[in-house]
Amino acid sequence: MNEITIKELLYKIADDQLILGHRNSEWTGFGPLLEEDIAFSSMAQDKVGQSQAMYQLLHELGEAEPDTVAFMRNEDQFHNCQLTELPNGEYDFSLIRHFLFDFAYAIRFEMLANSSYEPLAKLSKKIQGELRYHTMHANTWIKQLGSATEESISRLQNSLNEAMPYSLGIFEPSPYEAELKSEGIFEGEEVLKEKWLAKITDVINQTQLQMPDISTLTPKYGGRKGKHTEHLQPLLDEMAEVFRIDPTADW
Amino acid sequence: MYGGGNTFESIKATGLENEDPIKLAEFEARIERGEKIEPHDWMPQLYRKQLIRMIEQHAHSEIIGALPEGTWITRAPGFKRKLALMAKVQDEVGHAQLLYGAAETLGKPREQMLDDLVSGKSKYSNIFNYPAFTWADSCFISWLVDAGAIVNQLANARGSYGPYCRALERICAEESFHLKYGHHCVIHLATGTEKQREMMQAAINRWWAPMMHFFGPADKASVHSEILMRWKVKMSSNDEQRNQFLDMYVPKIWELGFTIPDPKLGKNEATGKWEYTEPDWEEFKRVINGDGPCNAERLAVRRTAEERGRWVRQALLAPKTQYVAPLA
Ligand SMILES: [Fe+2]
Ligand SMILES: [Fe+2]
Ligand SMILES: [Fe+2]
Numbered sequence: 364m365n366e367i368t369i370k371e372l373l374y375k376i377a378d379d380q381l382i383l384g385h386r387n388s389e390w391t392g393f394g395p396l397l398e399e400d401i402a403f404s405s406m407a408q409d410k411v412g413q414s415q416a417m418y419q420l421l422h423e424l425g426e427a428e429p430d431t432v433a434f435m436r437n438e439d440q441f442h443n444c445q446l447t448e449l450p451n452g453e454y455d456f457s458l459i460r461h462f463l464f465d466f467a468y469a470i471r472f473e474m475l476a477n478s479s480y481e482p483l484a485k486l487s488k489k490i491q492g493e494l495r496y497h498t499m500h501a502n503t504w505i506k507q508l509g510s511a512t513e514e515s516i517s518r519l520q521n522s523l524n525e526a527m528p529y530s531l532g533i534f535e536p537s538p539y540e541a542e543l544k545s546e547g548i549f550e551g552e553e554v555l556k557e558k559w560l561a562k563i564t565d566v567i568n569q570t571q572l573q574m575p576d577i578s579t580l581t582p583k584y585g586g587r588k589g590k591h592t593e594h595l596q597p598l599l600d601e602m603a604e605v606f607r608i609d610p611t612a613d614w
Numbered sequence: 615m616y617g618g619g620n621t622f623e624s625i626k627a628t629g630l631e632n633e634d635p636i637k638l639a640e641f642e643a644r645i646e647r648g649e650k651i652e653p654h655d656w657m658p659q660l661y662r663k664q665l666i667r668m669i670e671q672h673a674h675s676e677i678i679g680a681l682p683e684g685t686w687i688t689r690a691p692g693f694k695r696k697l698a699l700m701a702k703v704q705d706e707v708g709h710a711q712l713l714y715g716a717a718e719t720l721g722k723p724r725e726q727m728l729d730d731l732v733s734g735k736s737k738y739s740n741i742f743n744y745p746a747f748t749w750a751d752s753c754f755i756s757w758l759v760d761a762g763a764i765v766n767q768l769a770n771a772r773g774s775y776g777p778y779c780r781a782l783e784r785i786c787a788e789e790s791f792h793l794k795y796g797h798h799c800v801i802h803l804a805t806g807t808e809k810q811r812e813m814m815q816a817a818i819n820r821w822w823a824p825m826m827h828f829f830g831p832a833d834k835a836s837v838h839s840e841i842l843m844r845w846k847v848k849m850s851s852n853d854e855q856r857n858q859f860l861d862m863y864v865p866k867i868w869e870l871g872f873t874i875p876d877p878k879l880g881k882n883e884a885t886g887k888w889e890y891t892e893p894d895w896e897e898f899k900r901v902i903n904g905d906g907p908c909n910a911e912r913l914a915v916r917r918t919a920e921e922r923g924r925w926v927r928q929a930l931l932a933p934k935t936q937y938v939a940p941l942a
Contacts, residue, residue: 408697511929
């Protein structure tokens with residue numbers, strides 16, 4: 364097994380989880396109702412915890428400590444898709460992003476639970492269970508708000524249209540697709556995307572929302588190669604503000 | 615967090631002359647025997663009103679208190695702190711949820727309480743009108759403000775209103791984790807680099823006065839309400855709580871090598887009571903009445919959250935599926 368291949372896979376997963384977890388945590392104290400403050404915080408804790416576990420796998424492959432990796436890199440060293448770094452916006456955008464992302468990740472971890480790379484398969488099995496609550500949460504809210512009032516439907520529709528090209532960026536192909544597949548590590552982004560499309564289309568069809576025609580959209584790629592929107596570096600600066608006062612200190 | 619420093623206004627008219635004297639006597643006898651009053655039990659109007667005020671203030675303190683610490687979630691240094699602080703502040707929001715629920719059993723809906731918060735009609739703990747400038751400030755809050763809250767909440771948990779007591783029992787169990795987390799953070803700063811120690815000392819200097827204010831005005835100056843004590847709404851006096859806090863935590867702060875910005879602070883071994891410079895109660899009054907460094911900002915944030923979330927709450931009124939919350 365080629366380590367570069369597996370590291371590339373682990374980094375993008377870990378970075379996705381960390382950055383979106385961080386964004387979710389920004390809802391604490393600002394949610395549209397207390398229950399949603401709490402829900403977004405739960406999901407934030409799960410995601411940040413999952414990213415830490417992924418960085419730990421990387422550490423076991425010779426990368427630096429999870430804290431160093433998370434708190435000391437700059438944007439061009441991050442491999443998260445751009446969807447995760449976009450600001451929270453209004454609740455409708457955060458909800459749509461949560462829906463699109465968590466369905467993709469629920470399927471990703473389901474696939475990785477069968478990975479030939481044992482440590483990843485084991486961790487994915489555990490994460491799968493946590494994600495089930497996230498997709499259930501997304502499902503309930505999309506169905507409710509996607510069929511409730513004129514305002515809620517149009518807000519969700521606009522956010523869905525806006526988020527869709529970015530969510531296609533989740534599936535930006537890796538340079539190692541063939542190898543990941545042939546070694547039985549991961550079936551690949553294309554397979555994941557097809558499964559995801561079927562799932563989210565199914566949920567959307569149970570609401571008054573319209574699924575955007577994705578054949579007309581240009582996916583927002585680049586994140587996997589370290590190309591980001593203007594929103595990532597400020598997020599990282601904020602995240603590392605205290606840590607970088609003295610990276611060798613024990614906080 | 616974040617009970618403590620409840621502001622009780624002087625009771626000008628008790629209205630007790632309008633209550634049924636037999637029921638009133640029965641009610642007082644039950645409290646005297648240590649029984650809990652439940653939502654559907656008979657209670658005097660004054661009791662209901664004072665409890666709503668107190669529980670509501672406590673709930674508001676939890677959500678407003680989530681703001682100064684919340685700003686440090688995105689800045690917490692390292693995974694361990696980031697995860698712990700997220701869970702802690704989440705707990706505080708959960709406390710608000712529990713407490714609004716307890717207050718609702720007395721007949722005031724949550725939406726109305728939240729409206730009264732943003733309109734400035736009801737109060738919350740004064741201490742959150744001060745800014746958390748540095749990471750060390752957030753550590754001070756997690757350790758010592760939560761410690762102060764525990765002193766207050768443990769006392770209130772012995773009160774007479776069943777739903778409030780039960781909410782407080784759950785809350786106090788979580789608060790003790792917060793305090794442990796906060797204490798660890800402070801120990802790390804105390805035993806860390808010189809820069810870290812300085813940060814923590816500066817935080818103590820900034821927060822000491824608000825901390826002394828936290829328990830409310832001195833007994834001699836505060837509105838004594840014999841009736842609230844008799845009905846077990848108010849369980850111990852402000853000075854008693856302040857003294858208990860000083861007794862438990864000042865030695866721990868000193869032990870870590872920090873100083874406290876009050877030259878008069880010390881325990882009088884003869885009386886067993888702590889002595890200190892009289893806090894500036896004029897400032898306390900000014901801040902609680904709206905003129906503190908962060909009052910406007912805190913309420914503005916809350917108001918914005920309420921306004922931005924209104925369409926969501928409206929959409930929920932449309933009958934559809936059941937709400938599902940993720941677990942953590
Ligand atoms: Fe609390
Ligand atoms: Fe607390
Ligand atoms: Fe939690």
